[in-house]
Amino acid sequence: MSHATYVALSYGAALLLVGGLVLAIWRDGRARRAEIAALEAQGIRRRSAGRNEGMGA
Amino acid sequence: MSDIAASAGWWTRLANPSRFLALSNRLGPWLAGGTVLTLAVGLYLGFQAPEDYQQGSTVRIMFIHVPAAWLAMMCYTVMALSAIGSLVWRHPLADVSVRAAAPIGAVFTALALITGSLWGKPMWGTWWVWDARLTSFFVLFLMYLGLIALHRALDDPARSGRLSAILVLVGFINIPIIKFSVDWWNTLHQPASVLRVDGPTIHPSLLVPLLVMAIAFTLLFFTLHLVAMRNEILRRRVQVLRRNAARQIGESR
Numbered sequence: 277m278s279h280a281t282y283v284a285l286s287y288g289a290a291l292l293l294v295g296g297l298v299l300a301i302w303r304d305g306r307a308r309r310a311e312i313a314a315l316e317a318q319g320i321r322r323r324s325a326g327r328n329e330g331m332g333a
Numbered sequence: 334m335s336d337i338a339a340s341a342g343w344w345t346r347l348a349n350p351s352r353f354l355a356l357s358n359r360l361g362p363w364l365a366g367g368t369v370l371t372l373a374v375g376l377y378l379g380f381q382a383p384e385d386y387q388q389g390s391t392v393r394i395m396f397i398h399v400p401a402a403w404l405a406m407m408c409y410t411v412m413a414l415s416a417i418g419s420l421v422w423r424h425p426l427a428d429v430s431v432r433a434a435a436p437i438g439a440v441f442t443a444l445a446l447i448t449g450s451l452w453g454k455p456m457w458g459t460w461w462v463w464d465a466r467l468t469s470f471f472v473l474f475l476m477y478l479g480l481i482a483l484h485r486a487l488d489d490p491a492r493s494g495r496l497s498a499i500l501v502l503v504g505f506i507n508i509p510i511i512k513f514s515v516d517w518w519n520t521l522h523q524p525a526s527v528l529r530v531d532g533p534t535i536h537p538s539l540l541v542p543l544l545v546m547a548i549a550f551t552l553l554f555f556t557l558h559l560v561a562m563r564n565e566i567l568r569r570r571v572q573v574l575r576r577n578a579a580r581q582i583g584e585s586r
Contacts, residue, residue: 279390282455286394286448290401293447294553297440301561308567315574320581322573 348425350566357559364556371549378542385539394452396542399527400550402445405473406508408438408554412480413505416498426562428494429569431501432484433561437554439477446474457521465514466522469507476504490569 375396385392412434418427449467450460461467480497487493515524526534533540 277455279455282391282451283393286397286451289447289451290397290444293440293444297437297557300436301557301564305560305564305567308564308571311571312567312574315571315578318578320574320578322570322577 350425350429350569353426354563354566357563361556361559364552364559368549368552368556371545371552375542375546375549378545382539382542388456391452391455392539394448395539396546398445398448398452399543400547401441401448402470403547404550404554405438405442405445405470406511407551408434408441408558409473409476409501409505409508411558412438412501413508416501419494419498420502428490428498429562429565430558431480431494431497432490433565434558435477435480435484435497437557437561439474439481441550441554442470442474442477446470453521459521462521464520464522465518466511466520469511469514472507473511476500476507490572 379393379396382393384390412431415427415430415434418424419431446467449470453462454460480500483497483500484493487496512525514520515522527540527543535543
């Protein structure tokens with residue numbers, strides 16, 4: 277393999293791993309927000325929800 | 334004295350997850366923007382940098398391998414500090430920080446191992462050797478995987494939090510071993526060439542892109558860690574909501 281191939285493989289691995297990590301974290305956040313929204317739509321709320329509304333929670 | 338009191342007050346206020354979420358909402362876009370900007374500058378400078386007289390173009394692997402390795406160790410250090418915060422002060426966000434950081438650290442460690450191997454083959458003539466630096470770094474990867482497995486094995490966050498904090502602190506012994514392995518033992522891996530008492534031994538044309546990429550990776554870590562901490566807080570809120578739902582059903586019967 278040429279030197280350029282080793283460099284390309286390294287940057288490709290970085291793109292794949294970091295891109296995958298960013299995507300996984302983003303999807304995790306979206307799934308958690310959807311879960312909270314679904315539970316709150318059923319009328320289920322945290323006991324401190326009223327107190328925290330003023331704090332942007 | 335008032336400065337200390339103000340600092341302690343800020344720290345205590347941050348213990349409220351709702352305040353942390355509000356703060357991270359404001360801070361997140363700035364960190365993400367800084368990451369993209371420094372990463373673009375770092376990549377541009379990296380590909381404009383001259384080839385090394387011995388290594389040729391493979392020196393460009395250094396611009397991702399070295400920052401990834403630094404971040405892998407920094408991430409574990411952040412986890413160790415969080416573990417102290419969790420065990421000593423029982424700060425509610427400390428355990429959240431440990432849990433959120435472990436997968437990020439594992440990815441940075443894997444990236445350092447893969448790019449190191451891809452750099453080693455053309456320069457050393459081998460993909461891998463069981464020398465002190467490579468082996469201790471591989472142990473770091475296994476420790477990250479162990480922590481992730483522990484977090485997933487136990488449902489109770491309080492119990493798994495204490496266990497993982499102890500494990501993180503015990504495993505921290507590996508960080509100085511990784512750092513000084515190239516000085517303490519005869520290794521194929523080169524000794525430190527940036528963080529040295531007598532200054533860096535890298536030419537500025539290669540050192541500047543490396544440092545910019547190191548800043549970019551650091552910003553990337555803090556951006557991802559912040560968002561992952563938000564996710565972990567939301568995950569715990571889901572658990573609380575589900576418990577409340579179960580209680581409501583129980584009371585209504």
